Amino acid sequence: MTQLTTPPAGPPAPESAPAREPAETPVRTKRLRHPREKAGPLGRALRITALTATSVIFIYPFLWLVSASLKPSEDVFDNALIPKVVQWENYADIWGEVPLLTWVWNSAVVTLAAAVAVTVSSAIVAFGFAYFRFPGRNALFALVISTMMLPAVVLMIPQYLVWNELHLASSQIPLWAPNLFGSAFYIFLLRQFFLGLPRELFEAARIDGASYWGMFWRIAVPLCRPALVVTFIFEVHASWTDLVRPLVYLRDPELYTVPRGLKAVLDQFGEGGEMRWEIVAAASVIVTVPMIIAFFLCQKHFTEGIATQGRKG
Amino acid sequence: MAVPDKTASPPSGAEPAAASDVTAKAPGTEHTPYARPPADRAADRRERARRWRASWRRRETRAAYGFLSPWIFGFVVLTAGPMLATLYLSFTDYDGITAPQGVGTANYQQLFEDPDVAKSLMNTLLFTVLRVPLSMAIALALAVLLVRVGRATGLFRTLFYLPVMTPSVAVGILFLLLFNGNVGLINTVLGFAGVDGPSWTTDGDWIKPGLVLTQLWSVGSTVIIYLAALKNVPQDLYEAAEIDGVGRWQAFVHVTLPQISGALFFTLIVNTIASLQTFTEAYTAFFGSANSQTYGNDAALFYVVHLFQQAFQYMHLGYASALAWLLFLVILVITLLQAKFSKRFVYYEGDQP
Numbered sequence: 001m002t003q004l005t006t007p008p009a010g011p012p013a014p015e016s017a018p019a020r021e022p023a024e025t026p027v028r029t030k031r032l033r034h035p036r037e038k039a040g041p042l043g044r045a046l047r048i049t050a051l052t053a054t055s056v057i058f059i060y061p062f063l064w065l066v067s068a069s070l071k072p073s074e075d076v077f078d079n080a081l082i083p084k085v086v087q088w089e090n091y092a093d094i095w096g097e098v099p100l101l102t103w104v105w106n107s108a109v110v111t112l113a114a115a116v117a118v119t120v121s122s123a124i125v126a127f128g129f130a131y132f133r134f135p136g137r138n139a140l141f142a143l144v145i146s147t148m149m150l151p152a153v154v155l156m157i158p159q160y161l162v163w164n165e166l167h168l169a170s171s172q173i174p175l176w177a178p179n180l181f182g183s184a185f186y187i188f189l190l191r192q193f194f195l196g197l198p199r200e201l202f203e204a205a206r207i208d209g210a211s212y213w214g215m216f217w218r219i220a221v222p223l224c225r226p227a228l229v230v231t232f233i234f235e236v237h238a239s240w241t242d243l244v245r246p247l248v249y250l251r252d253p254e255l256y257t258v259p260r261g262l263k264a265v266l267d268q269f270g271e272g273g274e275m276r277w278e279i280v281a282a283a284s285v286i287v288t289v290p291m292i293i294a295f296f297l298c299q300k301h302f303t304e305g306i307a308t309q310g311r312k313g
Numbered sequence: 314m315a316v317p318d319k320t321a322s323p324p325s326g327a328e329p330a331a332a333s334d335v336t337a338k339a340p341g342t343e344h345t346p347y348a349r350p351p352a353d354r355a356a357d358r359r360e361r362a363r364r365w366r367a368s369w370r371r372r373e374t375r376a377a378y379g380f381l382s383p384w385i386f387g388f389v390v391l392t393a394g395p396m397l398a399t400l401y402l403s404f405t406d407y408d409g410i411t412a413p414q415g416v417g418t419a420n421y422q423q424l425f426e427d428p429d430v431a432k433s434l435m436n437t438l439l440f441t442v443l444r445v446p447l448s449m450a451i452a453l454a455l456a457v458l459l460v461r462v463g464r465a466t467g468l469f470r471t472l473f474y475l476p477v478m479t480p481s482v483a484v485g486i487l488f489l490l491l492f493n494g495n496v497g498l499i500n501t502v503l504g505f506a507g508v509d510g511p512s513w514t515t516d517g518d519w520i521k522p523g524l525v526l527t528q529l530w531s532v533g534s535t536v537i538i539y540l541a542a543l544k545n546v547p548q549d550l551y552e553a554a555e556i557d558g559v560g561r562w563q564a565f566v567h568v569t570l571p572q573i574s575g576a577l578f579f580t581l582i583v584n585t586i587a588s589l590q591t592f593t594e595a596y597t598a599f600f601g602s603a604n605s606q607t608y609g610n611d612a613a614l615f616y617v618v619h620l621f622q623q624a625f626q627y628m629h630l631g632y633a634s635a636l637a638w639l640l641f642l643v644i645l646v647i648t649l650l651q652a653k654f655s656k657r658f659v660y661y662e663g664d665q666p
Contacts, residue, residue, distance in 0.1 A: 058473055059475065077496035153620055154638070158402070159391060159395050162391075181388070212379075237478065259480050259481070262482045266489075266597065266602075280490075281486075284486050284487070292478055303470065
């Protein structure tokens with residue numbers, strides 16, 4: 001981990017990239033270190049302490065939720081981390097009370113379709129912008145970028161009417177089908193990666209008689225697999241957690257995805273309902289866990305994808 | 314712009330290599346001389362049109378538009394078309410069943426008379442004004458702490474990012490549970506410190522601050538953006554600052570902040586746009602069921618919640634379209650103001666992609 005940002009506090013930092021040392025300056029790094037150099041180890045300890053304290057705040061709600069999901073109804077708000085009575089039946093009950101398994105299945109199908117559709121279509125469009133030189137390219141790309149700024153709700157009503165016209169407004173299709181046409185952010189992201197590929201690769205392939213599609217499919221796609229994975233998992237997260245579209249489109253509880261189902265669970269068992277918060281907590285845990293697993297599996301990609309966003313400039 | 318270089322000599326016919334060379338130079342062509350004789354400009358235009366037609370005959374151009382076709386189709390059918398449709402519907406009365414009835418500007422007049430518009434707009438602006446600066450400041454503080462702890466960075470970054478993964482509905486539920494005024498964890502902890510915590514979920518004055526605090530839980534992605542930006546600040550700037558005898562705080566203000574201003578600007582815009590459209594957490598906690606209509610939801614009536622109810626619960630699609638356009642304009646104006654204001658402060662390295 002290079003520490004490029006600050007006057008290095010602490011013992012001589014071997015991490016600082018040697019290439020960046022200005023050659024002319026006599027290397028008297030020790031003297032040029034920050035005056036408060038001695039505070040280094042202490043400063044570091046303070047930092048770790050502060051970060052640990054913050055981490056507790058970040059993580060504790062998860063632990064609280066898991067703990068609450070295992071308690072009997074009357075203990076949910078005792079705020080004890082370890083349940084006095086562990087009631088595993090909550091997790092058994094929830095499947096019987098609501099069609100949670102159906103919802104998880106629906107979400108899995110919708111999420112997979114959404115992520116595959118957006119990855120494939122965005123990659124195709126991004127390659128079009130990255131490889132070809134053609135009239136109108138920059139104007140069109142500016143248009144793509146500008147759609148990122150467009151509030152989704154402005155489009156919600158007419159899109160609903162379009163699906164209504166197609167008699168698909170109460171199906172799950174509107175939840176993922178728009179992804180077939182690419183999405184501005186992912187097009188931007190993938191284009192950056194495609195632009196990073198050396199052009200000679202494509203020229204060579206062209207001389208060998210490769211078609212444009214062949215260049216995309218056999219060269220660009222395999223070489224940009226990490227970026228495609230980033231796109232895929234970002235969309236998995238977006239699709240799995242979306243409540244707005246299911247609220248607009250899904251009427252039949254049999255078609256609900258998990259966020260819509262969780263909202264229904266809250267309305268049935270939460271405030272003003274049956275007041276069985278442990279059921280609500282258990283359902284929340286079940287809905288959240290797949291995302292946590294996905295994150296740990298693809299952590300590096302998430303971090304890369306987010307960091308790339310900032311470089312949009 | 315793919316407008317061919319006006320100062321270049323006309324390419325010989327539609328010869329592919331020459332044409333692609335010309336368009337390749339395109340990015341530099343926006344700085345064409347201003348004062349040119351009109352005749353010359355007309356000739357330019359004809360020349361441009363000719364080249365456009367010529368390039369259409371090229372296989373490459375057609376292939377390119379083939380690759381772009383999914384997006385172009387989607388843009389027309391799912392973005393541009395809907396935008397125009399919303400504009401049209403905003404001048405009508407439409408319930409989704411009977412044909413739209415033109416009502417002139419009545420919907421827009423109603424925006425001023427509907428008390429919920431003013432209320433939800435104020436709620437949304439207050440929420441945004443509270444949330445955006447707070448989340449940026451906290452994210453920056455965490456990133457600055459994170460960047461200097463060596464190998465531990467990775468671990469803490471993971472922990473900070475986990476809440477971002479939590480589905481918003483679950484976040485809304487956690488808000489109801491943890492911020493419960495009588496028995497919630499937050500007030501229990503405040504109680505240890507001798508503070509009598511407010512009724513976060515039922516007291517109208519405290520609902521928005523509570524929701525802001527809940528959203529601060531997911532600053533993780535902003536932290537990661539800042540962390541990446543911080544790591545890109547050149548080390549030698551600090552070495553120079555040290556030679557000049559600059560203190561830590563001054564180095565932070567005069568070196569670090571300008572160097573990461575691009576990332577700050579980006580997160581300002583994105584977080585503002587997202588906050589102005591905030592919906593899921595508030596809707597989960599306060600709306601949508603017969604039971605949750607009883608308390609507190611005036612204070613949680615955000616603009617998009619109001620829009621959603623008008624459109625999809627009451628089926629006032631014409632009026633909701635006017636609401637949508639108002640939001641679009643509000644977001645546009647705020648974004649443009651931020652962009653104009655930030656221009657003075659954002660520093661771009663020459664090699665920005």
